[in-house]
Amino acid sequence: MAQVKMTVNGKAVSAPAEGRMLLSTYLREALGMTGTHVGCDTGQCGVCAVHVDGKLVKSCNMFAAEAEGAEVTTVEGMANEDGSLGAIQQAFQDHHGLQCGFCTPGMVMAASALLKVNSKPTEAEVRAHLSGNLCRCTGYHNIVKAIMAASGQDVAVAAE
Amino acid sequence: MADGGIGAPNKRREDIRFLTGKGNYTDDMNKRGQAYVAFARSQVAHGTLKGVDTSAAQEMPGVVRVFTGADFAEVGGIPCGWQITDKHGEVMQEPAHPVLAQGKVRHVGDAFAAVVAETAEQARDAAEAIEADIDELPAVVDMKAALADGAPKVHDDLTSNLCYDWGFVEENKGAVEEAFKNAAHVTTLDLVNNRLVANPMEPRVAIGDYDSSSGDSTLFTTSQNPHVIRLLMGAFVLGIPEHKLRVVAPDVGGGFGSKIFHYAEEAFCTFAAKAIDRPVKWTSSRSEAFITDAHGRDHVTTIQLALDKDNNFTALRTDTHANMGAYLSTFAPSVPTWLHGTLMAGNYKTPLIYVNVKAVFTNTVPVDAYRGAGRPEATYQLERVISKAALELGVDPIALRRQNFITEFPYATPVAVEYDTGDYVATMDKLEEIADLAGFEKRAAASKAKGKLRGLGVNCYIEACGIAPSNLVGQLGARAGLYESATVRVNATGGLVVMTGSHSHGQGHETAFPQVIAEMIGIDPSMVEIVHGDTANTPMGMGTYGSRSLAVGGSAMFKATEKIIAKAKKIAAHLMEAAEGDVELANGEFSVAGTDKSVAWGDVTLAAYVPHNYPLEDIEPGLEETAFYDPANFTYPSGAYACEVEVDPDTGKVTIEAFAAADDFGNIVNPMIVDGQVHGGIGQGIGQALLEGAVYDEDGQLLNGSFMDYAMPRADDLPFYTVDHSCQTPCTHNPLGVKGCGEAGAIGSPPAVVNAVVDALRRGGSDITHIDMPLTPSRVWAAMQK
Ligand code: FES
Ligand code: FES
Numbered sequence: 010m011a012q013v014k015m016t017v018n019g020k021a022v023s024a025p026a027e028g029r030m031l032l033s034t035y036l037r038e039a040l041g042m043t044g045t046h047v048g049c050d051t052g053q054c055g056v057c058a059v060h061v062d063g064k065l066v067k068s069c070n071m072f073a074a075e076a077e078g079a080e081v082t083t084v085e086g087m088a089n090e091d092g093s094l095g096a097i098q099q100a101f102q103d104h105h106g107l108q109c110g111f112c113t114p115g116m117v118m119a120a121s122a123l124l125k126v127n128s129k130p131t132e133a134e135v136r137a138h139l140s141g142n143l144c145r146c147t148g149y150h151n152i153v154k155a156i157m158a159a160s161g162q163d164v165a166v167a168a169e
Numbered sequence: 170m171a172d173g174g175i176g177a178p179n180k181r182r183e184d185i186r187f188l189t190g191k192g193n194y195t196d197d198m199n200k201r202g203q204a205y206v207a208f209a210r211s212q213v214a215h216g217t218l219k220g221v222d223t224s225a226a227q228e229m230p231g232v233v234r235v236f237t238g239a240d241f242a243e244v245g246g247i248p249c250g251w252q253i254t255d256k257h258g259e260v261m262q263e264p265a266h267p268v269l270a271q272g273k274v275r276h277v278g279d280a281f282a283a284v285v286a287e288t289a290e291q292a293r294d295a296a297e298a299i300e301a302d303i304d305e306l307p308a309v310v311d312m313k314a315a316l317a318d319g320a321p322k323v324h325d326d327l328t329s330n331l332c333y334d335w336g337f338v339e340e341n342k343g344a345v346e347e348a349f350k351n352a353a354h355v356t357t358l359d360l361v362n363n364r365l366v367a368n369p370m371e372p373r374v375a376i377g378d379y380d381s382s383s384g385d386s387t388l389f390t391t392s393q394n395p396h397v398i399r400l401l402m403g404a405f406v407l408g409i410p411e412h413k414l415r416v417v418a419p420d421v422g423g424g425f426g427s428k429i430f431h432y433a434e435e436a437f438c439t440f441a442a443k444a445i446d447r448p449v450k451w452t453s454s455r456s457e458a459f460i461t462d463a464h465g466r467d468h469v470t471t472i473q474l475a476l477d478k479d480n481n482f483t484a485l486r487t488d489t490h491a492n493m494g495a496y497l498s499t500f501a502p503s504v505p506t507w508l509h510g511t512l513m514a515g516n517y518k519t520p521l522i523y524v525n526v527k528a529v530f531t532n533t534v535p536v537d538a539y540r541g542a543g544r545p546e547a548t549y550q551l552e553r554v555i556s557k558a559a560l561e562l563g564v565d566p567i568a569l570r571r572q573n574f575i576t577e578f579p580y581a582t583p584v585a586v587e588y589d590t591g592d593y594v595a596t597m598d599k600l601e602e603i604a605d606l607a608g609f610e611k612r613a614a615a616s617k618a619k620g621k622l623r624g625l626g627v628n629c630y631i632e633a634c635g636i637a638p639s640n641l642v643g644q645l646g647a648r649a650g651l652y653e654s655a656t657v658r659v660n661a662t663g664g665l666v667v668m669t670g671s672h673s674h675g676q677g678h679e680t681a682f683p684q685v686i687a688e689m690i691g692i693d694p695s696m697v698e699i700v701h702g703d704t705a706n707t708p709m710g711m712g713t714y715g716s717r718s719l720a721v722g723g724s725a726m727f728k729a730t731e732k733i734i735a736k737a738k739k740i741a742a743h744l745m746e747a748a749e750g751d752v753e754l755a756n757g758e759f760s761v762a763g764t765d766k767s768v769a770w771g772d773v774t775l776a777a778y779v780p781h782n783y784p785l786e787d788i789e790p791g792l793e794e795t796a797f798y799d800p801a802n803f804t805y806p807s808g809a810y811a812c813e814v815e816v817d818p819d820t821g822k823v824t825i826e827a828f829a830a831a832d833d834f835g836n837i838v839n840p841m842i843v844d845g846q847v848h849g850g851i852g853q854g855i856g857q858a859l860l861e862g863a864v865y866d867e868d869g870q871l872l873n874g875s876f877m878d879y880a881m882p883r884a885d886d887l888p889f890y891t892v893d894h895s896c897q898t899p900c901t902h903n904p905l906g907v908k909g910c911g912e913a914g915a916i917g918s919p920p921a922v923v924n925a926v927v928d929a930l931r932r933g934g935s936d937i938t939h940i941d942m943p944l945t946p947s948r949v950w951a952a953m954q955k
Contacts, residue, residue, distance in 0.1 A: 046422070047372075054455070084190040087188075102180050105180075107188065109421065109674055109675030132889075136887075137884075145368055145849075147848055
């Protein structure tokens with residue numbers, strides 16, 4: 010089995026991976042980083058979302074070998090240096106943007122990808138951007154609210 | 170209110186681990202030496218299983234062992250937890266449900282063999298190499314066809330595909346018919362409550378583990394009620410006594426009912442772990458979830474409402490076919506009966522009601538409770554028929570509802586339940602305010618100017634939560650008690666641990682439950698820790714479903730804490746040399762009324778564990794109490810919902826423009842969490858109304874068995890919701906006065922959406938009175954062409 014190397018959350022990692030091993034499996038099983046979840050087998054739910062070389066990617070839609078040499082960021086890499094919640098994570102807690110937490114890693118990664126390219130998204134832009142991420146618990150209300158709050162917008166008006 | 174106590178919108182402490190990737194879901198666990206399972210599942214809906222050839226699979230790399238139905242010949246089948254007695258006094262037909270199919274396969278996804286291998290991939294590869302010799306039989310999918318003479322039988326040993334024919338209240342039947350004869354107006358509505366797939370985002374997972382040195386089995390599973398699984402699987406399937414079986418449900422990624430039930434895969438992994446003396450893990454794929462997780466709803470109903478000349482409701486009659494699927498899932502028989510028929514009075518003083526339900530076996534996945542379970546079905550038909558009656562009579566649908574509201578409590582309905590409290594006028598008033606119903610016509614005109622049809626749908630709901638008085642449900646056929654338990658352990662330095670039988674899979678118990686104790690003792694909630702989900706360290710409890718956690722589990726915790734406080738007061742009295750009756754507890758301090766004597770909470774708890782100065786002759790050291798709480802009645806949350814839609818007349822596409830919910834949940838412990846529960850329920854209800862629906866073809870193939878074709882609601886399908894729970898009529902029979910809020914949104918929202926779309930089309934000139942869910946563009950467009 011070939012050894013696959015990449016950088017995950019700033020750390021160089023290396024682990025054996027069968028050719029058909031998905032990046033999601035590599036993260037969860039080969040590296041034991043279980044923050045990234047798996048919720049479907051057709052690439053529709055987004056709970057597995059990570060960043061690969063800065064781009065939002067569904068890690069179940071990519072072979073581990075395709076990420077050879079890449080810079081990967083997962084939800085485990087989203088906290089501040091001191092371990093406190095990062096701005097997006099904090100907004101999710103402040104606005105009750107999660108219930109069971111299973112979709113949450115994907116939501117946080119999707120939100121962060123959006124805010125990198127659009128620092129003040131409208132409600133419609135946030136909703137459109139989340140079209141690849143399913144949540145069954147929240148009805149999305151507080152997720153949208155949290156993302157808008159993380160972008161520094163006053164959501165009290167939008168969401169009450 | 171204590172700081173952060175009852176009523177405070179405390180942020181959730183569990184969020185920290187979920188937001189940082191440190192959650193501990195079942196699939197995140199791997200056990201040393203673990204092997205993996207893959208099931209071989211039937212691709213046909215119905216067939217005679219003549220043989221299973223595992224020889225090729227046995228030889229494949231990494232295969233440890235292959236199991237078939239024969240391996241399970243000596244163990245029990247998956248039990249059903251509720252027995253219904255039909256209208257003739259006969260008990261329901263109850264088929265066997267083997268862990269792995271024997272003799273026949275009965276739905277697509279029915280497992281007939283399983284491979285245990287070194288890796289998940291090897292297990293899957295080998296499962297594909299298993300050859301089943303199946304003689305395909307014609308499938309029954311449609312419920313009415315399944316009941317026709319000569320229909321193929323799902324279970325050959327049963328007399329027919331009819332599980333039961335339930336009449337409720339049978340004694341009222343004649344009087345109901347009489348009332349219909351005398352009615353000034355009768356409204357009849359045929360409708361379908363579409364079949365749904367719960368689809369919690371976390372698929373099911375089971376890990377069986379066996380310790381051959383002690384003979385102990387452990388099952389790690391994605392369950393809403395680990396104690397129930399332990400009892401069902403231990404006692405009825407595998408014959409393992411509770412003290413040799415531990416069931417752990419760690420972080421669980423949503424359930425919505427689908428993780429209540431005991432599934433064959435759980436029994437398989439526990440059994441196989443012992444058989445091969447290694448941990449055995451199964452992780453469901455989403456495709457597998459679609460064909461193995463119990464589905465929800467799937468009722469076909471005719472409802473009739475009788476009114477007198479003044480538009481008072483005089484009688485209600487409903488006739489429902491309810492799909493059970495191929496086997497009886499754990500609580501399936503109770504859903505269309507006791508959780509449905511007893512709610513048919515809704516918020517209205519209809520004096521006479523008769524409910525008939527025929528439960529039917531078909532070659533489809535078993536159907537069981539899904540968020541709301543029976544109550545959404547009751548609410549949908551009742552609220553839809555009232556709106557249709559308003560159309561037929563040319564009266565305002567809100568006025569018609571208001572006129573028939575129950576206004577005096579307690580109120581004994583003609584369908585066996587007694588509502589303790591409620592104020593339906595208040596929630597409707599609140600709804601009119603928060604939804605700005607007065608401004609609707611203006612908004613409708615604005616939509617029209619854009620070429621869109623705007624519609625308004627309003628309805629009420631009532632639900633029965635906090636299931637349930639054990640003696641009552643016992644009479645109704647439940648094979649379990651439905652109390653809840655809590656052990657409250659106070660540590661020497663004053664912190665508390667609550668071991669609860671309730672289970673959190675998104676509801677935020679770790680945050681909300683401590684608020685209750687913080688309030689009672691007057692301490693910071695951070696001093697209280699919640700332990701749940703493990704039969705090894707929680708008292709026997711029935712778990713979380715039916716919006717029961719706070720009403721039943723919270724009440725058990727309240728009672729245990731009362732015992733703690735009573736004992737602590739005795740200790741405090743001793744320390745202060747005062748009479749016990751004079752001791753008061755406030756703000757974490759015991760004091761003696763009218764004196765300056767006081768002793769801190771922490772001093773009393775320390776004395777309990779270091780009993781040097783202690784009334785040892787009267788009480789034992791230590792401070793730990795357990796309570797079991799068995800509710801005296803159900804709780805009855807209620808509310809009024811409004812939906813505004815826009816319909817594009819060219820395409821039939823519906824968009825939700827506004828959604829408002831005015832709920833009465835009684836007292837509220839954490840309003841932020843309550844809001845979230847309502848949001849999520851509404852999201853699922855709108856999903857049912859506009860998007861979702863499991864579709865089987867006539868051969869019993871599930872046509873939309875993945876997220877590619879089963880339309881889950883996405884962020885851009887849904888609006889922001891306006892929710893309000895300021896109308897509060899506290900429950901009268903539980904100590905917290907709480908009613909439950911987990912299912913309301915899913916119960917109240919589907920009729921609001923359908924009412925709104927019908928209203929929009931009629932405003933566009935159509936005379937349509939009903940469209941079946943889901944209201945997809947093609948259905949709406951077709952309805953407009955009529
Ligand atoms: S697990 Fe990757 S999209 Fe569903
Ligand atoms: S929080 Fe449970 S799926 Fe989103």
